[in-house]
Amino acid sequence: MAQAKPSGECRPRGRPQLRSDEETRRIVFDAARHAFAVDGYAATSTEELARRAGISTKTLYRLFPGKAALFEAMCADRLEQLLSAVDLQGSDEVDIETGLRAALLACADLALDPEVVALQRMVLQESAAFPELAANFYNNGIFRTVRTLAGWLRVQVKRKRIAIDDAEEVAGMLIGMVASAPQRAAIYGGMPLPSRKQIERRVQTCAALFLDGCRAA
CATH class of the missing domain: 1.10.357.10 (Tetracycline Repressor, domain 2)
Structure with a gap:
């Protein structure tokens, strides 16, 4: 008689669900805010930013042409969130x-x-x-x-x-x-x-x- 497999082994296999570019940008922004605040802009490399965000440098460069573009987008995103809550x-x-x-x-x-x-x-x-x-x-x-x-x-x-x-x-x-x-x-x-x-x-x-x-x- 075939022995039943433990329940812990019965996991569905397949490719992990891919994140959208918008979700990935949010993760990069969070990682960049922390890295820039702690280490400074000059000392933070794009490789370090990609590592903190859990993505490849290729993906980072696809979303942002460079570190300056990332910083600008990060500031604009955070300030947009704050300004959207301002009702004057x-x-x-x-x-x-x-x-x-x-x-x-x-x-x-x-x-x-x-x-x-x-x-x-x-x-x-x-x-x-x-x-x-x-x-x-x-x-x-x-x-x-x-x-x-x-x-x-x-x-x-x-x-x-x-x-x-x-x-x-x-x-x-x-x-x-x-x-x-x-x-x-x-x-x-x-x-x-x-x-x-x-x-x-x-x-x-x-x-x-x-x-x-x-x-x-």
Whole structure:
């Protein structure tokens, strides 16, 4: 009589299920974010990135022409995810101060996101040798955030809630008020990023300064 095979041996055989290119890109982005943050851009090779992602260098080059293209795509992808969650659409039922606080808080959440700050730190460290990194980070992150807030400000101007001439210039000033000092403290001073409560308090102060000023009567 034939002896029955143990159940552990009765496994279906065949080729493993292939990942889509989109799934593979996500894995590469995760591996690259960690590698760049820990080892830096210059010290991270494409071979190391492929190894961390569990793919061949041939597959990596098929998806991304080179390390610079990978870095640009990685930044754009992460910032796109964060920006897609930013809703700055004003409502006629919300007063201007409440709306401005909500808009500034959304921008602060993006600017002070730990991953974004880590990327900015790395870009600053590598910018002398790789100036294209700084340009890509600015265009995909900083400028897009300013442009998003500027669009919200233009809506408020159209509704005659505020009077400003250059919405993009004002948006840059507001984001600078909210985020620049905490960013510099974290990047250059090694200070922890502000807590949610601290960010909310900073946003409240910035909104009041913008709308009411601080000149004594």
